Amino acid sequence: MQIIELHASVTESNDRDADALRAELKKRGVLLLNLMSSPGSGKTTLISRVIRDLQGQVRTAVLEADIASDTDARRIESLGAMSVQVHTDGMCHMDAGMTARGLAAMDLDGVGLAFLENVGNLICPAEFDTGAAKNVMILSVPEGDDKPLKYPLMFQTSDALVITKTDAMPYFTFDLDKAVLRARNLNPEIRIFPLSAKTGEGMDEFERWLLAELAAWRKNG
Amino acid sequence: MIDVIETKAAIEEENDRIAKNVRAFLLEHGTVLINVMSSPGAGKTTTLLRTAGILKDEFRIGVIEADVDSDVDAQAMAEAGLAAVQLHTGGSCHMDSTMTLEALRGLGEPCPDVVFLENIGNLVCPAEFDVGADLNVMILSVPEGDDKPLKYPLMFQVSDCLLINKTDTAAIFDFSLERCEAYVRDLNPDMKIFPLSAKSGTGFDAWTAFLAEKIRQIRTEKSRSSRETEGGAI
Numbered sequence: 262m263q264i265i266e267l268h269a270s271v272t273e274s275n276d277r278d279a280d281a282l283r284a285e286l287k288k289r290g291v292l293l294l295n296l297m298s299s300p301g302s303g304k305t306t307l308i309s310r311v312i313r314d315l316q317g318q319v320r321t322a323v324l325e326a327d328i329a330s331d332t333d334a335r336r337i338e339s340l341g342a343m344s345v346q347v348h349t350d351g352m353c354h355m356d357a358g359m360t361a362r363g364l365a366a367m368d369l370d371g372v373g374l375a376f377l378e379n380v381g382n383l384i385c386p387a388e389f390d391t392g393a394a395k396n397v398m399i400l401s402v403p404e405g406d407d408k409p410l411k412y413p414l415m416f417q418t419s420d421a422l423v424i425t426k427t428d429a430m431p432y433f434t435f436d437l438d439k440a441v442l443r444a445r446n447l448n449p450e451i452r453i454f455p456l457s458a459k460t461g462e463g464m465d466e467f468e469r470w471l472l473a474e475l476a477a478w479r480k481n482g
Numbered sequence: 483m484i485d486v487i488e489t490k491a492a493i494e495e496e497n498d499r500i501a502k503n504v505r506a507f508l509l510e511h512g513t514v515l516i517n518v519m520s521s522p523g524a525g526k527t528t529t530l531l532r533t534a535g536i537l538k539d540e541f542r543i544g545v546i547e548a549d550v551d552s553d554v555d556a557q558a559m560a561e562a563g564l565a566a567v568q569l570h571t572g573g574s575c576h577m578d579s580t581m582t583l584e585a586l587r588g589l590g591e592p593c594p595d596v597v598f599l600e601n602i603g604n605l606v607c608p609a610e611f612d613v614g615a616d617l618n619v620m621i622l623s624v625p626e627g628d629d630k631p632l633k634y635p636l637m638f639q640v641s642d643c644l645l646i647n648k649t650d651t652a653a654i655f656d657f658s659l660e661r662c663e664a665y666v667r668d669l670n671p672d673m674k675i676f677p678l679s680a681k682s683g684t685g686f687d688a689w690t691a692f693l694a695e696k697i698r699q700i701r702t703e704k705s706r707s708s709r710e711t712e713g714g715a716i
Contacts, residue, residue: 301626
């Protein structure tokens with residue numbers, strides 16, 4: 262009997278596509294950030310804030326992935342940034358092939374930061390390399406400080422963790438120290454940025470990190 | 483010629499086949515299975531604890547906790563005195579009927595009157611897998627935003643009830659209940675919607691009164707149809 266290891270072949274071919282996309286983006290000086298979170302953690306609001314704050318300093322492009330709807334792409338477009346909506350047609354994550362096709366629909370000349378807003382899901386997107394230079398996970402205060410215990414892989418594959426909606430802290434029992442400790446237990450290297458995209462508190466530090474990563478990406482190799 | 487292997491269809495067929503076994507098991511034991519789905523952190527555990535606390539005088543209640551990892555939720559249930567089983571799905575993003583059947587057996591004899599299945603926190607994959615439940619309940623929390631029906635339509639279509647949780651935080655989030663309800667009704671005109679707060683208890687009277695009545699109704703139907711089966715087809 263022949264056993265076909267579908268999962269391995271899917272991820273292997275995806276890894277090849279991802280490496281090719283990363284090399285291409287490196288050549289063009291585009292830093293692609295893969296943003297992953299639960300539904301409703303504030304990915305679009307965070308991107309919108311970064312676009313507004315960094316206007317004039319760096320060109321941005323946004324790839325919006327959703328199962329259905331184009332509400333997010335419209336929000337980004339209303340800010341005057343370049344945006345493309347990808348419909349995954351029921352799929353629960355983005356892979357490198359879909360990301361490359363989405364990016365190909367945009368003129369990336371002069372773009373510094375490209376954001377991939379992944380499907381709202383803490384499980385499946387963590388398993389697929391999209392070709393991004395950095396993986397950024399977003400956890401919002403209302404979701405609770407126990408999420409690292411429940412979705413460990415997402416915390417392990419992320420380079421940075423943005424803890425959003427800190428302005429809602431008084432309304433929820435969210436222990437920031439506990440969340441940071443649990444995330445670091447899984448991933449000692451992870452960069453952590455508590456912030457509120459609504460009030461702007463903490464945005465500076467995150468944006469400085471983005472610009473530093475972009476400079477490093479363009480300098481090396 | 484290329485061979486196209488339709489694995490997804492085959493997986494779903496197999497799942498539907500086992501879901502029938504789950505239904506047979508539930509019928510035999512007179513148990514009502516309630517599948518609870520939501521995003522991570524929408525408040526499934528808190529909602530279940532409060533709901534079970536209200537219903538436990540009338541029904542024997544069990545809980546199946548599904549998690550990729552950890553057993554924090556099952557511990558919370560056990561502390562509340564409920565029969566609980568923790569399933570580790572080992573990275574899987576949803577519960578399927580095979581896992582559900584195994585967990586139901588794991589609850590021991592006699593099987594409880596009502597079993598809540600706390601699915602994995604995910605608005606996508608769990609909607610695609612029939613676990614054999616009598617009732618699908620979805621929880622959406624206010625901080626997630628009122629636009630979620632636009633983005634995760636299937637979840638809203640397969641659910642019988644929608645609990646809108648964390649209404650106590652409505653003052654600090656831009657969440658319009660009317661807008662949300664309108665989006666939901668476009669997808670699922672029959673959806674029963676209950677705004678509530680699992681923290682404060684607001685809205686639980688209406689929700690648990692509805693649920694208790696629904697459970698009684700399903701149990702009556704089950705006992706009738708299992709009597710008919712025992713007595714031969716009518």
